[in-house]
Amino acid sequence: MKTLTVYGRIERGRKIYYSESAHKQGLMDLGTVNHFKEVTEYGNKRTPDQNAYMFGAICNPLKVRLNQDGWDFTEYGVYKWLENKFSKVDMVNEKTGETFETIKPLKELSTEEWDEIVTTNIRNYCEHNLGIYIELPHEYYKMTLEAYNLWKKGEITFKQAVEQSKGITDNYPQLQDS
Secondary structure, eight states, X not given: OOOOOOOEEEETTEEEETTHHHHHHHHHHHOOOSOOOOOOOOOOBOOHHHHHHIIIIIIHHHHHHHHHTTOOOOHHHHHHHHHHHHOEEEEEOTTTOOEEEEEOXXXXXXXXXXXXXXXXXXXXXXXXXXXXXXXXXXXXXXXXXXXXXXXXXXXXXXXHHHHHHTTTGGGSOOOOOO
């Protein structure tokens, strides 16, 4: 049995492969087969732009601040610290009913769970406990909230959202360069 694994997303009921050419090459490499089984595993995991936001808008400024306070953090170290602090979940043993607190990796959260933890809980913690302003996602990407939402829905491209926002986003708070 041969296996072909491809990754992508589903938009409006259509599969969109992250690398269409890799998918086609994989099919060519399989050769001729007389049957196949297709299983689609799906879920809403953290998106690449959420990942960029996490490291660019949160982990980097937080690393700078913590290092100024005498700590020796890397961006990834800050990421793991935040994950351990904000992504705790209770795991329940179905047989005994016993619960155990564990960490659910941020990369395994749905986009909605990730948004709640990162753009609400972590941002509030940074602002109230550390005195650091963390840009909202649309501020980080230099977009208006309206343009950002259209981009997230896939109705316009990233470039169109930035163009639509030009001149309007000039008054957003700016993080100081480190």
